[in-house]
Amino acid sequence: MNTNSCTMIIFGATGDLTLRKLIPAIHQLKWGGYLPEDFNLVAIGRKPKDDAEYRENLLDGMKTLTNILVEQSTWDYISERIHYFKMDFSEDGEYERLHAYLEKNKKENNFSSNYLFYLAVAPDKFGFIVKNLKEKNISSENGNWSRLVIEKPFGENLQTAYDLNDEIAKAFNEENIYRIDHYLAKEMIQNITMLRFQNTIFEPLWRNTYIDNIQISVLEKDGVGSRGGYYDQTGALRDMVQNHLLQTLAITAMEPPASLGADDMRDSKVKLMSELVLFDPGKSKTDVIFGQYEGYHNETGIAEDSETETFAALKLFIDNPRWKGVPFYLVTGKKLSEKSAQVTIQFKNPAVCNASGKSNPIYELTPNSCANILEIKIQPREGIHLRLNTKKPAVEDQSVVAEMEYCQSCQYSFNTPDAYEKLILDVIKGDSTRFTRWDELALSWYFIDSIDKKSVPLVSYKDESEGPQEADLLLKRDDRTWWFKEKIKRGES
Numbered sequence: 197m198n199t200n201s202c203t204m205i206i207f208g209a210t211g212d213l214t215l216r217k218l219i220p221a222i223h224q225l226k227w228g229g230y231l232p233e234d235f236n237l238v239a240i241g242r243k244p245k246d247d248a249e250y251r252e253n254l255l256d257g258m259k260t261l262t263n264i265l266v267e268q269s270t271w272d273y274i275s276e277r278i279h280y281f282k283m284d285f286s287e288d289g290e291y292e293r294l295h296a297y298l299e300k301n302k303k304e305n306n307f308s309s310n311y312l313f314y315l316a317v318a319p320d321k322f323g324f325i326v327k328n329l330k331e332k333n334i335s336s337e338n339g340n341w342s343r344l345v346i347e348k349p350f351g352e353n354l355q356t357a358y359d360l361n362d363e364i365a366k367a368f369n370e371e372n373i374y375r376i377d378h379y380l381a382k383e384m385i386q387n388i389t390m391l392r393f394q395n396t397i398f399e400p401l402w403r404n405t406y407i408d409n410i411q412i413s414v415l416e417k418d419g420v421g422s423r424g425g426y427y428d429q430t431g432a433l434r435d436m437v438q439n440h441l442l443q444t445l446a447i448t449a450m451e452p453p454a455s456l457g458a459d460d461m462r463d464s465k466v467k468l469m470s471e472l473v474l475f476d477p478g479k480s481k482t483d484v485i486f487g488q489y490e491g492y493h494n495e496t497g498i499a500e501d502s503e504t505e506t507f508a509a510l511k512l513f514i515d516n517p518r519w520k521g522v523p524f525y526l527v528t529g530k531k532l533s534e535k536s537a538q539v540t541i542q543f544k545n546p547a548v549c550n551a552s553g554k555s556n557p558i559y560e561l562t563p564n565s566c567a568n569i570l571e572i573k574i575q576p577r578e579g580i581h582l583r584l585n586t587k588k589p590a591v592e593d594q595s596v597v598a599e600m601e602y603c604q605s606c607q608y609s610f611n612t613p614d615a616y617e618k619l620i621l622d623v624i625k626g627d628s629t630r631f632t633r634w635d636e637l638a639l640s641w642y643f644i645d646s647i648d649k650k651s652v653p654l655v656s657y658k659d660e661s662e663g664p665q666e667a668d669l670l671l672k673r674d675d676r677t678w679w680f681k682e683k684i685k686r687g688e689s
């Protein structure tokens with residue numbers, strides 16, 4: 197048995213995720229020499245196509261939707277191993293055909309008996325597919341493995357997430373379930389752990405004594421595109437905040453784990469997730485802002501009277517001694533003026549700045565520009581930005597801000613693997629460190645469910661703007677500003 201050989205079976209293989217992320221990731225894995233030799237991909241879609249047409253669609257998608265450089269011999273190699281299987285996965289009867297197809301290919305074409313099932317489908321389809329995989333006995337035998345990769349969002353709220361988890365647990369053991377959150381595989385999100393725990397200058401300051409507030413912003417330039425049907429049922433809170441933003445928050449704010457191993461890391465994140473609170477759940481109205489871009493109703497698949505939020509900003513707290521009193525501001529939205537993601541840690545003002553303000557000749561800075569800032573840049577540019585106060589070289593004493601920039605993507609751009617490459621390889625190797633455990637997920641839903649969505653008014657914002665003004669007021673009330681806006685003003689990436 198070759199544990200690294202694999203037959204990957206993608207449900208939803210004609211969809212956006214497969215085109216934009218999964219196939220490019222397979223291409224890059226092969227190009228980098230990481231794809232197992234014994235690899236085949238069964239691509240399940242309901243549209244009538246043959247292999248040649250499907251492979252052509254994938255190649256077009258890679259060329260037009262991604263910026264990867266398609267290498268001809270790499271593409272020739274993987275495209276031969278991609279097999280289109282027409283199937284309507286909402287029909288029970290179809291699974292017997294799939295079973296027979298896999299068995300036949302195992303015998304005749306040496307397909308590996310290690311199965312990687314990838315559910316790149318709308319969340320309401322997860323349970324049905326998994327139930328049928330189990331009932332129709334589509335799994336590996338004789339010491340081979342069957343692993344299940346489930347996309348996000350995992351459920352629509354705490355209850356449906358529980359129901360889904362129960363359904364999946366009937367078919368797969370926890371160690372074979374890989375709940376994906378691709379932000380966990382982004383280089384700079386992983387780097388947060390290194391930065392905190394491998395630099396003596398940060399960890400002692402990582403607490404309310406020294407930190408004023410933390411901001412996590414994930415902004416997107418694109419609108420909903422071809423995903424209107426899915427997105428309109430989901431909204432920004434469930435599409436982005438429940439998973440990517442809360443996971444980023446957990447990694448930023450968790451207590452030091454006992455080790456950097458999968459379970460210790462996840463134990464620390466679980467503890468943190470259990471401590472998330474809105475200042476006052478009754479205050480969803482003021483501490484949560486929902487927006488919708490003006491052109492949203494013109495997108496395909498959007499209900500005429502849709503009130504789905506495409507922008508969400510919120511202020512929350514972590515109820516533990518380390519973070520008591522420190523607000524965390526989260527923001528995400530579509531159709532904004534730029535695509536970027538960052539975590540910004542604003543330290544407290546130095547005493548001299550607070551005490552004297554403009555009357556002190558040393559500090560002619562405004563309180564905002566006085567604060568030390570540590571910015572972890574996740575995308576598009578990966579890196580770290582640190583803002584320090586220094587003395588301006590002059591006869592008189594004056595301070596000046598020194599902006600220190602480390603551009604990681606400038607140094608490593610060609611070698612940095614995309615998140616999906618790392619995640620697919622992790623599944624093939626059986627390493628679940630970068631995946632979400634059930635208890636983390638349940639707690640994140642518990643927090644999201646505490647937001648009284650109905651009490652939050654929906655405001656409109658201009659396409660390609662910086663979001664609704666109401667989001668500014670959320671910080672202005674606290675005498676603060678969004679750091680991502682400061683960056684846009686200065687034209688930084």
Ligand SMILES: NC(=O)C1=CN([C@@H]2O[C@H](COP(=O)(O)OP(=O)(O)OC[C@H]3O[C@@H](n4cnc5c(N)ncnc54)[C@H](OP(=O)(O)O)[C@@H]3O)[C@@H](O)[C@H]2O)C=CC1
Pocket residue numbers: 207208209210211212213214216240241242243283284285286287315316317318319347348349422423426
């Ligand atoms: N797109 C992205 O950037 C990201 C997506 N995700 C997650 O990935 C999952 C998939 O998203 P995405 O690819 O965007 O969704 P799409 O709507 O683009 O794709 C869904 C796919 O499922 C297929 N499908 C639907 N019903 C059936 C059926 N009964 N039988 C066979 N095939 C069917 C569709 O086929 P058909 O074309 O015939 O309708 C389509 O190929 C979601 O859970 C999403 O949250 C996560 C991160 C990023």
Ligand SMILES: O=C1O[C@H](COP(=O)(O)O)[C@@H](O)[C@H](O)[C@H]1O
Pocket residue numbers: 416435436
């Ligand atoms: O999970 C999702 O993520 C993408 C954004 O991912 P990124 O890696 O490009 O930042 C988002 O567009 C999509 O709506 C959501 O489902």
